[in-house]
Each structure stands twice: as structure tokens, then as C-alpha cells.
Amino acid sequence: MSDWAIVTGASRGIGREAAARFLKEGWRVLSLSRQDCPVAGVLPVRVDLGEPGWEPLVERTLRETLGAAPGRVCLIHNAALYAHDDALSLSAEHLRRVLEVNIVAPAQLNRLVRGYLSPGSSILYVGSTLSEKAVRGAASYVTSKHAIAGLMRATCQDLAGTQVHTVCVCPGFTDTEMLREHIGDNTEVRTSVAGRTTFGRLITPEEIAGVLFQCALTPVLHGSLVHANLGQIET
Numbered sequence: 001m002s003d004w005a006i007v008t009g010a011s012r013g014i015g016r017e018a019a020a021r022f023l024k025e026g027w028r029v030l031s032l033s034r035q036d037c038p039v040a041g042v043l044p045v046r047v048d049l050g051e052p053g054w055e056p057l058v059e060r061t062l063r064e065t066l067g068a069a070p071g072r073v074c075l076i077h078n079a080a081l082y083a084h085d086d087a088l089s090l091s092a093e094h095l096r097r098v099l100e101v102n103i104v105a106p107a108q109l110n111r112l113v114r115g116y117l118s119p120g121s122s123i124l125y126v127g128s129t130l131s132e133k134a135v136r137g138a139a140s141y142v143t144s145k146h147a148i149a150g151l152m153r154a155t156c157q158d159l160a161g162t163q164v165h166t167v168c169v170c171p172g173f174t175d176t177e178m179l180r181e182h183i184g185d186n187t188e189v190r191t192s193v194a195g196r197t198t199f200g201r202l203i204t205p206e207e208i209a210g211v212l213f214q215c216a217l218t219p220v221l222h223g224s225l226v227h228a229n230l231g232q233i234e235t
């Protein structure tokens with residue numbers, strides 16, 4: 001009987017490091033993203049979570065790999081889109097695309113994975129500091145990250161009596177491709193962003209992976225938002 005981590009967006013960044021960490025700790029790992037996870041030993045399932053219709057492939061893969069009686073399962077909702085946009089000019093098509101990946105896919109995955117969640121299992125959501133506040137120019141992301149906190153809280157209530165726990169981990173500025181795409185390669189901007197934590201540096205994706213792993217082992221956190229932002233300096 002194996003423990004399984006199912007990680008969305010494990011092709012890079014925080015998801016890739018989470019896959020590596022769970023694997024190192026002896027769990028088997030399934031990755032769900034458009035590109036494969038580069039960590040040897042991780043089982044890749046190529047899906048575009050933004051395109052409805054991915055569910056049958058995932059359902060079949062779960063049946064064939066996890067089998068009837070897996071050990072603990074940790075489902076990590078990590079994949080997300082971060083787009084520059086504005087609350088006063090969001091197009092319906094764009095907003096739907098972001099919410100499809102960031103909110104609808106996690107809810108659908110919960111439904112597909114539900115039957116495999118034995119006692120000791122967990123559902124971990126990756127939120128953001130923007131799960132609780134907003135910045136300019138990121139309306140769809142801010143909206144989806146607030147929604148992910150709400151979905152975690154609803155999950156907590158609906159898991160009552162199952163011995164399965166859920167947590168929303170909210171990273172701060174983490175040194176991944178997403179952050180680099182967002183702030184660009186300019187060293188001055190990077191230094192200024194790093195200076196917005198009280199430690200004066202960016203968080204590593206390995207650090208967030210470590211927090212996710214601890215959350216998977218810690219049922220007393222059930223229903224919590226866990227802040228993992230290295231003491232972000234508020235401006």
C-alpha cells in the first residue's frame with residue numbers, strides 16, 4: 001500500500017519542488033500539468049486544466065494507478081494562472097479561463113479524488129498573500145485566490161467525520177518562473193521585491209514544498225490558512 005501525492009502544476013516552480021519533496025519522503029507522486037514534471041520517478045499525466053474535458057483521463061489514471069485501497073492521499077491544488085488585468089475591464093472569456101484553472105479544476109479534482117481519501121489523507125490548496133488582500137492590476141488572480149481560501153474553508157466543513165484534513169498555504173514572493181515572468185529580469189526590481197520580506201530575500205520553492213509536506217502530516221491545521229511569506233513588509 002503506497003501513499004500518493006497528486007500535484008497539479010508540477011512541471012515547474014513550487015509544484016515541481018513539492019513533487020520532489022514527497023517523492024524523497026517515500027510517497028508516490030502523480031503530476032497533472034500540460035508539460036511533464038522533470039523529476040525522475042514522478043508519474044506524469046498531461047492535462048490542460050483550463051480546457052474542460054480533462055476529467056475522464058484523470059479518472060482513468062486514478063483508477064489504474066491508485067487502485068482500490070491506496071494509503072494516504074495528498075491532493076495539492078497548486079497550478080494557477082497569474083495574468084495582468086483590471087477589475088474594471090475584465091472580459092468574460094479571460095475571467096472564465098483564469099477561474100477554470102484556478103478554481104473550477106480544483107473543485108472537479110476534489111470530486112474525482114474523493115473516493116480515494118482514506119483517513120490521514122489531505123487536500124492542500126496553494127493560495128497567496130493575495131488570498132486576503134488585493135494589489136492593483138491582478139483582478140482575476142486576486143479574485144481566484146480569495147475564492148481558493150473560501151473553497152478550502154468549505155472543504156473543511158464538508159470533510160467533517162472523514163479524518164481527512166485540508167489547509168490553504170499562502171506563499172509570499174517565491175523565486176519561480178511565475179514571479180520572474182511577473183517582475184521581469186531587471187536586477188533592481190528583483191532586489192526591491194526581495195526587500196519586501198523582513199529577511200530581505202525571496203522565498204525558495206523548496207521552502208514552500210517543505211511547508212506543504214508538513215501540512216500533509218498535520219491534521220490539527222485542518223481549516224487553516226497557513227502564511228508562508230517570510231514576514232512580508234506591508235506597503
Ligand SMILES: NC(=O)c1ccc[n+]([C@@H]2O[C@H](COP(=O)([O-])OP(=O)(O)OC[C@H]3O[C@@H](n4cnc5c(N)ncnc54)[C@H](OP(=O)(O)O)[C@@H]3O)[C@@H](O)[C@H]2O)c1
Nearest residue numbers: 009011012013014033034035049050079080128174176178
Ligand atoms: N511564485 C510566487 O511568488 C507565488 C506567490 C504566491 C502564490 N503562488 C502560488 O503558488 C502556486 C505555484 O506557483 P509558481 O510560482 O510555482 O508558478 P509557475 O512557476 O508559473 O508554475 C505554475 C504551474 O501551473 C501549471 N499550469 C498553469 N496552467 C495550467 C493548465 N492550464 N493546466 C495544467 N497546469 C497548468 C504550469 O504547468 P504547465 O505550464 O506545464 O501546464 C506550472 O507547472 C500557484 O498557485 C501560485 O498562485 C506563487
